[in-house]
Each structure stands twice: as C-alpha cells, then as structure tokens.
Amino acid sequence: MIINHEHRITREAYKANRTFHSGWIHLGLRHEALVPECFRVRGMRVAERTVNLLYRLQQDDPTVESLIEATEFFGPKGLRSTGRRFAETVLPYFIYATNNMSEYINNEEVWNGFMSYLTENMVGIPWTSD
C-alpha cells in the first residue's frame, strides 16, 4: 500500500517529475477559497476536481495520447458524459490553473498538443487566438 502526496492510496508511488516537475503543488491551486468568483460552480469543488485531474495527468506517460486517455473524457464515440459535465463546470478553472503552471511543464510540445485537443474537442471550436 502506498499513500501518495495527495493522500490517496494507490498501487504506484507518486511521480514527482513526469508531466510536471515538482513544485506545482505549492501554487495553491487546490484551495477553493482562491478560486475566482467567475469560475465557481454552486455545490461543486472545482479546485479539488482540477487538482485530482492534474495528479492523474502527472502519473501517466507524458505523451499526448496517454494524457488524453488519462482524463477518461473521451471514448470511441467521442466525448463521454463525464467529459461533457467537466466542460460545462470545471473546464474554465482547469484552464486557469494550467495557465499558471507554465513554468512547471516538462515538455511544452506535448502539453500544447494535449491542451489543444482537450479544448477543441470539449468546446467544439479552437480556443487559441492565432
């Protein structure tokens, strides 16, 4: 039994330097009190959900395909209902949180590929301005 940094019991030890290098945990992204008003969703802990997803991404192989798979938002038929719910509620805070982590991303090319896929397939339109 291994208790990871996020105090969850898993089969694997927490990987401190994979998708993100160590230190991002201390940015305070998990605090609900710090979530800007416009990203809050009544009755939902968006910060906790976001950080849980970031932990899942950290544990997986740092390739675009495995990061997309780690989200569990996409199936053979496209966006799953869990992905739709995430897009409707948590996605804006997730974008905000990851924009603050740019200094902690190990492979920018992989990360940009993952974020482009995620936002374009969740929102339906490209989110980038260029």
Added chain:
Amino acid sequence: MASGKPSETIKRRFNAEGHPLYVDARDFIDNAWLRESRYRFTTPLPDGSRAYDFVLLEKHRNYAKVELTITHEAPQRTTTMAGMIYIIDALWDGWEEVLKTDNALYSVQHEGEYGFWKQMNQFSMAFNTFFGLCHCDVVKE
C-alpha cells in the same frame, strides 16, 4: 441643450473588504493611483496565506504598467510568482514592441505572447478580484 438638471453620476462600487472597484481601464488609470503607487492585499488560507503586491511602475495617458507579485505562504514552502501587467485604455504608437506581441490586446494584458485562453491566469484574475477589471475586455482600435 442643457436640461438644467445635474448630470447623472455613477456611484463608486466597493468590494466586500471596502476597496474601490473601477468601471474600466480609463477609470483605473485616472483614479486608482492618485495617492498610492502600491497596493497590498492578503487572502488567508487554511494552511497559510496568499499575498498580492501591486506596484505601479509607469503611468501614461493610454496605459499603466504594474508589477504584480503573488506570494503563497504555506508551512512546507513559500512560492512566488511575478508578472508584468499592462492596463490599457487605448493603443499607442509602438505598443507591439513594448508588449512583444501583435495579438489582439486586452485591457488587462499580461506582457508577452499571451493569446485568448491564456488570459485566464492568476495575474489578470487578481485585477478582477481586487479592482473589478475584467480579463475579457478587448482594447478597441
């Protein structure tokens, strides 16, 4: 023609802590820095606190340049992030060189090549929280 009635004025809004909120970048540039060149705010957290330090570096007719340092103090570690933010009311000659981008500008603009969705970051949101300025207002040509 003058109606003889006094012109309508908009009452200044204040946030829950009593700090003034500004209508737009013009209002912020004109009125936020009359007596202060530095603002400090602290948000308490269950395991520490987060401090926001706004320092006015430059003030021009069309824009103000503000350095924002965010310090997160937790028992294990203290994390500091610093960013240069431009509060822009209108474009000026040479803005591309100053801001190192030719993207569309926002009235709360992080220095560097920040596109549309990168506008959602701790620096731009801090201006929303403490001064009422939205990260989403595009500067009109």
